[in-house]
Amino acid sequence: MKTALVTGAARGIGLATTKEFLSKGWHVVMVDRDEEALTSEASQLQDVTEILCDVSVPGQVADIAKKFDHLNALVNNAGVADFGPIEETDLSRWRTVMETNLDGVFMMTQALTPALAAAKGAIVNIASISGLRASTLRVAYGTSKAGVMALTQQQAVELGEKGIRANCVCPGPVRTKLAMAVHTQDIIDAYHDAIPLNRYGSEDEIANVITFLCSEEASFVTGQIISVDGGFEATGIGLPALRT
Ligand SMILES: NC(=O)c1ccc[n+]([C@@H]2O[C@H](COP(=O)([O-])OP(=O)(O)OC[C@H]3O[C@@H](n4cnc5c(N)ncnc54)[C@H](O)[C@@H]3O)[C@@H](O)[C@H]2O)c1
Numbered sequence: 464m465k466t467a468l469v470t471g472a473a474r475g476i477g478l479a480t481t482k483e484f485l486s487k488g489w490h491v492v493m494v495d496r497d498e499e500a501l502t503s504e505a506s507q508l509q510d511v512t513e514i515l516c517d518v519s520v521p522g523q524v525a526d527i528a529k530k531f532d533h534l535n536a537l538v539n540n541a542g543v544a545d546f547g548p549i550e551e552t553d554l555s556r557w558r559t560v561m562e563t564n565l566d567g568v569f570m571m572t573q574a575l576t577p578a579l580a581a582a583k584g585a586i587v588n589i590a591s592i593s594g595l596r597a598s599t600l601r602v603a604y605g606t607s608k609a610g611v612m613a614l615t616q617q618q619a620v621e622l623g624e625k626g627i628r629a630n631c632v633c634p635g636p637v638r639t640k641l642a643m644a645v646h647t648q649d650i651i652d653a654y655h656d657a658i659p660l661n662r663y664g665s666e667d668e669i670a671n672v673i674t675f676l677c678s679e680e681a682s683f684v685t686g687q688i689i690s691v692d693g694g695f696e697a698t699g700i701g702l703p704a705l706r707t
Contacts, residue, residue, distance in 0.1 A: 476669045494527065498515050541567055630688075634692065
């Protein structure tokens with residue numbers, strides 16, 4: 464049986480990804496720092512192992528690495544969002560975003576590289592459309608996600624020699640706890656306007672692409688940054704007002 468490790472698996476996109484792997488017959492190691500949510504969700508699933516871990520804490524990441532010598536897929540999905548003006552983003556807010564969104568992806572991948580190499584496994588890092596285009600209020604979040612894209616390409620190029628693939632998924636807006644905490648009704652309406660498919664995505668629509676990239680069907684795909692965004696990235700400067 465193949466094993467995937469998914470970070471931020473206790474809810475949202477990570478939980479949907481866990482369930483998608485399970486439906487394909489994989490074993491899933493669910494990693495999260497929210498003990499209550501993790502225990503509650505994991506207890507309702509079969510073929511999962513739960514590990515309480517904060518991916519931004521080096522010692523906790525090192526402990527995880529000791530548990531695996533063979534891993535088929537690593538999904539670095541755990542992330543935090545904090546939207547604010549540049550002048551109000553003090554170093555501690557900046558660091559809080561960076562330590563999970565960027566340091567966590569770097570550390571988890573580094574720690575699990577021997578296990579991934581042993582299985583010729585796949586890495587999928589979750590960035591965001593906010594890393595593809597600049598916007599207001601996303602100085603930390605958007606920069607962290609742009610970093611995740613660059614990190615993915617570094618991983619793909621260097622770890623390819625070990626048979627490890629690394630790809631990046633950039634979700635458009637999905638109605639998870641993370642998004643709803645920072646999306647006002649105005650933002651929701653504006654996203655609908657800017658997205659050709661005219662709606663938010665679902666957790667499952669993101670999970671489908673993540674699990675595809677971890678599968679044998681994607682065996683020659685590496686170093687790619689794939690938006691799952693209803694066409695948001697394709698619109699360039701397309702103005703909603705010019706649509707028919
Ligand atoms: N929801 C969206 O609209 C959207 C859009 C683009 C990108 N994303 C990205 O998708 C990923 C998942 O987001 P979501 O919307 O499902 O969020 P969510 O808040 O619903 O779930 C995130 C999970 O990650 C866990 N987590 C956060 N920091 C952690 C840490 N340091 N260590 C371990 N676990 C940690 C949380 O406890 C939570 O269970 C994130 O990387 C996010 O930036 C989300």
